[in-house]
Structures are given as structure tokens and as C-alpha cells.
Amino acid sequence: MNQVSPISIAQVTDIHLFADENQELLGMPTSESFGVVIQRLKELDSKLDLLLLTGDLSGDGKPESYERVDNLLRPLQIPTYWLPGNHDCAMTMEEILNLGLFSRRKSFERGGWHFILLDSSVPDCVHGHLSLETLDWLDFQLTITANKPTLIALHHPPFAVNSDWLDTSKLQNSQELFAILDRHPQVKLVLFGHIHQEFQHQRHQVQYLGTPSTCIQFCPQSSNFALEQKSPGFRHLKLYPQGTWETWIERVPYFHQLELTATGY
Numbered sequence: 001m002n003q004v005s006p007i008s009i010a011q012v013t014d015i016h017l018f019a020d021e022n023q024e025l026l027g028m029p030t031s032e033s034f035g036v037v038i039q040r041l042k043e044l045d046s047k048l049d050l051l052l053l054t055g056d057l058s059g060d061g062k063p064e065s066y067e068r069v070d071n072l073l074r075p076l077q078i079p080t081y082w083l084p085g086n087h088d089c090a091m092t093m094e095e096i097l098n099l100g101l102f103s104r105r106k107s108f109e110r111g112g113w114h115f116i117l118l119d120s121s122v123p124d125c126v127h128g129h130l131s132l133e134t135l136d137w138l139d140f141q142l143t144i145t146a147n148k149p150t151l152i153a154l155h156h157p158p159f160a161v162n163s164d165w166l167d168t169s170k171l172q173n174s175q176e177l178f179a180i181l182d183r184h185p186q187v188k189l190v191l192f193g194h195i196h197q198e199f200q201h202q203r204h205q206v207q208y209l210g211t212p213s214t215c216i217q218f219c220p221q222s223s224n225f226a227l228e229q230k231s232p233g234f235r236h237l238k239l240y241p242q243g244t245w246e247t248w249i250e251r252v253p254y255f256h257q258l259e260l261t262a263t264g265y
């Protein structure tokens with residue numbers, strides 16, 4: 001790769017696989033929709049350098065669900081990194097998703113960029129929170145690698161997305177995260193999942209990006225829980241070594257009739 005070539009990355013999020021491959025999430029066969037996303041990842045023009053899985057890989061936190069994530073993604077032969085969401089079991093993930101091209105590392109460099117993955121999950125809670133230990137670790141990581149453009153990922157959105165029901169579970173201590181990022185101008189991008197919809201917000205020099213799920217989509221700007229009949233998707237990014245980037249959402253051709261009246265996500 002020459003100096004001006006970007007690295008190509010896919011952010012894949014909120015997969016919600018279950019131990020039972022036939023279990024559905026509000027009428028959505030999550031294995032099937034994820035399969036269509038994987039097919040699209042295979043067909044991308046440029047081979048992906050990296051996969052980032054930003055939480056809720058599992059819908060039940062069971063070992064079998066992570067074994068299925070591993071089995072389904074392994075044929076892609078792409079280095080894969082992950083972080084836990086509110087539906088995940090971080091300890092189980094650490095055991096299962098750390099073989100072959102799967103890595104449990106949370107700080108690494110590639111293509112001239114520094115990647116930092118944060119655990120914002122709180123046991124038995126839906127909302128997100130970054131512990132003091134995680135915040136201190138983030139600050140340290142940003143201090144020791146201050147010369148590289150940096151991408152940070154976590155599961156929960158640091159911003160409200162104008163959906164009352166969903167906003168109660170956003171990251172609860174965003175100001176503490178912002179205080180650290182404000183001290184480290186090399187941070188360019190913050191990626192997250194959880195909201196099952198596309199989202200974009202700029203704060204200072206940092207772009208904050210939310211990404212559709214590989215299964216069900218939440219209705220944007222809805223005060224109550226509501227699903228949108230929109231295709232599953234993922235985010236494609238190209239990161240250039242000088243610190244510039246491009247990104248867009250890819251939707252896959254998959255439709256399944258959902259239980260639109262269902263509640264209790």
C-alpha cells in the first residue's frame with residue numbers, strides 16, 4: 001500500500017444473534033439479515049482491511065451466539081475487532097472472540113490510524129456509562145499516541161437522537177468523554193451503534209457517527225418505541241493516512257415483515 005492509499009473499514013453493529021439460530025427479534029430473523037450483510041461485505045469493490053463490531057453482537061449473551069458470529073464472519077478472512085453492547089456478555093466475548101482473525105484488543109494501529117474501542121456497557125442495564133478506569137485508560141492511550149489520527153468506537157451514543165424512549169439509554173456521562181477528547185485534537189471520528197439508525201453530528205473537530213443495525217431499524221425522531229421498515233445496513237469508511245476520511249451507509253436488499261406493534265426491545 002502506498003502512502004496515499006486509504007484503509008477500508010466496515011462498522012457492523014447490533015447484529016443480535018441468538019443461541020438458537022431460528023430465534024427472531026420482533027419478527028426479524030437476525031441470522032438471515034446478517035447473512036445478507038455478510039454477502040454484501042464479500043462483494044465490496046475494495047477488500048476490507050478491518051471489521052469493527054460495535055456491540056450487541058448477541059441478543060442473549062450466550063456462548064453459542066458468539067460462536068455463530070465467529071462461524072459466519074470467519075470465511076471473510078478480515079481482521080475483526082469488537083466491543084460489547086448492553087445485550088452482550090463481555091466475559092463470554094473475551095473467551096470466544098479472540099481466535100484467528102478475531103482480536104479482543106482495544107487499542108491498535110493500522111493504516112496510519114490509531115483505533116480505540118471503549119466498553120460503555122453496564123451489567124444488567126440498557127444505558128451506557130464509561131467507568132473512571134476506562135476514561136483514564138482512554139486519556140492515557142491518546143497521550144502516548146498523540147501523533148496519529150484517531151478513531152474511537154463505543155456502543156452507546158454520546159448524544160440524544162431526539163427519540164425520548166431511546167435517549168434514556170444513551171451514554172450517561174458524555175461530558176466526561178468530551179472533556180478528554182477536547183484535550184486530544186488527533187481524534188477525528190467517534191463511531192457507535194445502539195440506535196439502529198443512521199446519525200451524524202459534529203462537535204468541535206470530531207464527527208460522531210451512528211450506524212444502522214444488521215437487523216431491525218428504529219424509527220428516527222420517534223418519542224415512543226417504533227420500528228421502521230428500512231433495510232439492514234452497515235457503515236463503510238475509508239481512512240487516509242494523513243487523517244482525512246470518507247464514509248457512507250450501505251443498505252442491503254433484504255426485506256422481512258416485522259411486528260410493528262411490538263414493544264419491549
Ligand SMILES: [Fe+2]
Nearest residue numbers: 056085086194
Ligand atoms: Fe444496544
